[in-house]
Amino acid sequence: MNATGDIPAVLAEGLTKKFGNFTAVDHLDLRIEKGQVVGFIGPNGAGKSTTIRMLCGLLMPTAGRASVAGFDVGREPEAVREHIGYMSQKFSLYGDMTVRENLRFFGGIYRVRREDFVERMRFAISMAGLEGRENALVRTLAGGWKQRLALGCAILHRPPVLFLDEPTSGVEPEARRQFWDLIHELAADRVTILVSTHYMDEAEYCNRVALIDRGKLVAMGTPSELRGHRLSGELYELRCAPLGGALKVLAGVPSVIEAAIFGDRLHVVLTDGERNAPELVSILGDHGVQAEAPRRITPSLEDVFVQLVARGTEQRTMT
């Protein structure tokens, strides 16, 4: 491997992908240091999968450049492929082949040396929790096992960089938790991992989080950095009923920057909480909405993302 300590595991500069008139990824800059677990967060259609596919060499960028593990994606795609593992939400294993046959196939495709293979296959099987089921057809496995096996297949050749495109979508919470434990075990071995997800709670498991919206990188930082600095205004929690009616009323209140439903209550961002929070109860009351006094809370990542994405939408509609 020619990547030295200074070279980032993933580097993208002005990466752009257009499909006809539609710009899926728009001048994206991204830098991921070795051994980090980076969460790629954003709404559906934000360009997460397209970015990952460009980094894997599955799609040619319309403009910009990228390098992975020190190799240029455009000029040395085969070298890139030797050094990455990729797993998509579709669990791309052969359902009509057994666990062992799938592992043997992917091991062969990546030309894993025979003397390493036995050990790695054993590792992948135990990682997936499939001991004793080596001869089961993959299509008979439940989602969580399939997904861990897919990860096992993707790392048989010990790639230094791993791209996981929504690996946990459609998997039950217990299995999702186990999957993230695996990701951190791999990261402990200095594997760099870029993992896209639309589960906000999963963002909290990452070393760094990159928020992408409409093809643009909106924010990047550690989860606590994003929580601490990114919110403009102050966040309040508001218990009220009915929620939908309250949302409508608050949209017309000038001091409210942003309001969103979070479970059975509202999260409201105010320009000046000290002054404006107490008025809210009476304003809502005038419109027939029952409300308790708002309570100041620390924002979650989700609050930050909701606001960042909403801000992007406003800017776009203004221009």
Add this chain to the structure above:
Amino acid sequence: MFERLSVMLMKEFLQLRRDRWMMFRLIVPLIIQMVVFGYAATFTVHHVATAVLDLDQSQASRSLISHFVATSRFDIVDMAENRKQITSDIVDDRAVVALVINAGFSRNLENGRSAPLQVIIDGTNSNTALIALGYIGQITAQFSSEQEGRPVALRVGSVSPVTGIKLEPLPWFNEGLNERWFFIPGVIGTLTLLQVVSLTAFAVVREREVGTLEQIMVSPIRPFEFILGKTVPFFLIGFGDIALVSAFGILWFHVPFIGSPLVMLAGAALFLMAAVGMGLLLSTFSRTQQQAFALNFFLLNPFFILSGFAFPIAAMPKALQWFTLINPLRYFLVIIRAVFLKGVGVDVLWPQLLALALLAAVMLTISVLRFTKSLD
């Protein structure tokens, strides 16, 4: 470099073996189609429903009618009383052919004058009509030649009057002009093309649809390793098809095989390469199995019709004749029929073999080039 290819091949054969219906799908339709083609695909016309109006009621007219009955080509379904009845027989589909023997038929014969026999024929199925008319000509010619010592001039419908020239047909290579001998070799080529093209196309498109193709594309596998792994099994299956169907044709339908198996093998190999190339090319234009199915359906029918399987290429309009030049089936049919029935070798068939080799090379090259490891 053989490691990736060998795991690809192992995987393909494993999947073929796992597919419980695969063997069934591979063999049963072939046998069924072979039987159907072998027995049903024939231009011979038998038992044509025939109505007769005999207004002469003489010994000569009855003799003529018995000549028709004797051949088994014509079944007399109605001895009509008048012209109205004859017309309604044809219109209502009770009869395809109507023979009208006018009064004075025998007297004309005896006096050495022309004795017309009127033939009314349902031209809806022009092919049957034409063939039946041919038989009628033969039968009447036979009849008139038996009127020994008497000058005979029998005019039958549009068939030219019998002249003094006697035709002595001497067909080579298929003395009995057995149509099965013509059709069965054609069926071998046609069925194999159908099966190999669709199997290859579907196998690739299925991987694209399921998502495993994406997983393979991010690996360092080279396009030709993937393509070889994907096509070699179907190439071999194609050989199996040709062997099976040929054996069936030879043993069951007794089609003679007088040529060299080696020439056949060479022709089959090139033909199958062109067929898997066509399947691959098709797969590069299809994202889903449905698209592949539609494309397959849309393409294979013209390839079949424009192959010379049943309709002579020389009779087609020029533009369509040019199209047949890119049809691998066209060349293979020539090869397979020649090897089966004529026993000729490479010295005669080299243009066809060369054309197949070129087609195979072009189609495989295009599909390897089109199969870039990208989703764009």
